Amino acid sequence: MLDIEGLVVRYGAREPVLHGVSLEVAEAGVVALLGANGAGKTSLMRAVSGTLPLHGGSVAAGSIRFLGQEFAGANPAAVVTGGLVQVPEGRHVFGALTVDENLDAGAITVRSRETRTRTRGQVFEMFPRLAERRRQRAGTLSGGEQQMLAIARALMSQPKLLLLDEPSLGLAPLLVKQIGETVREISRDGVPVLLVEQNAAMALSVAHRAYVLELGRVVLSGPAEELSRSDEVRRLYLGEDDTEDAARDLAVPELARWTA
Numbered sequence: 001m002l003d004i005e006g007l008v009v010r011y012g013a014r015e016p017v018l019h020g021v022s023l024e025v026a027e028a029g030v031v032a033l034l035g036a037n038g039a040g041k042t043s044l045m046r047a048v049s050g051t052l053p054l055h056g057g058s059v060a061a062g063s064i065r066f067l068g069q070e071f072a073g074a075n076p077a078a079v080v081t082g083g084l085v086q087v088p089e090g091r092h093v094f095g096a097l098t099v100d101e102n103l104d105a106g107a108i109t110v111r112s113r114e115t116r117t118r119t120r121g122q123v124f125e126m127f128p129r130l131a132e133r134r135r136q137r138a139g140t141l142s143g144g145e146q147q148m149l150a151i152a153r154a155l156m157s158q159p160k161l162l163l164l165d166e167p168s169l170g171l172a173p174l175l176v177k178q179i180g181e182t183v184r185e186i187s188r189d190g191v192p193v194l195l196v197e198q199n200a201a202m203a204l205s206v207a208h209r210a211y212v213l214e215l216g217r218v219v220l221s222g223p224a225e226e227l228s229r230s231d232e233v234r235r236l237y238l239g240e241d242d243t244e245d246a247a248r249d250l251a252v253p254e255l256a257r258w259t260a
Contacts, residue, residue, distance in 0.1 A: 003024050004048070007020065007022070009058070018216045021062070027192060028192055033210070036198070080109065080157065083161065084160065099133050100135060106156030147167055151182065195207060
């Protein structure tokens with residue numbers, strides 16, 4: 001469904017932040033993209049969603065093909081219309097609008113009233129708390145509820161592929177678990193997901209396949225279950241190495257301080 005090949009991204013005249021990144025997302029399941037801060041995860045998501053120029057960036061080389069169509073350099077509106085929808089990091093909701101109004105905004109590209117009504121019912125079934133607060137202003141919701149609303153709003157647009165950027169960021173462990181269950185449910189309902197996460201434990205528990213980025217390069221990839229058993233992944237991303245010298249021996253010092 002999504003085929004990224006040899007992607008190079010840079011900001012202005014600076015050195016590239018992505019160096020020939022390649023990854024694939026199939027027509028079903030969850031693909032996780034892991035990495036520490038500065039690994040290039042956000043830049044990759046910006047490139048895929050078409051928002052890279054808004055941040056002063058550009059695709060210098062490579063291709064982003066979605067359902068056979070070249071999307072590298074496409075504008076964000078064309079990307080969304082094509083069925084590739086992103087939930088950006090940071091729980092961006094329209095705070096002055098109600099829950100219902102936020103959902104209406106997500107469905108603006110859906111012409112069928114019947115489809116909008118059916119999808120609203122599905123997201124309320126997935127997020128019953130939003131149904132209880134449907135007339136409440138989004139700015140007054142808790143952080144977890146705002147994340148639910150951001151995902152629900154994206155689902156209202158009938159995505160063919162959902163991009164989730166750090167959905168668990170800043171949430172309590174119980175809410176992180178709920179977000180993981182939500183990702184599983186979205187996938188089971190037939191919408192594939194590209195999940196960008198620092199919480200490797202959650203991401204690997206819900207993903208079918210995973211990629212690990214370090215300093216703009218894919219350094220590991222494979223079935224999520226296999227990566228979760230990898231000594232390197234367990235040490236760097238799951239915090240399961242207890243030797244005193246482990247952090248000192250790492251090639252990338254930043255990763256030594258980062259665990260799920």
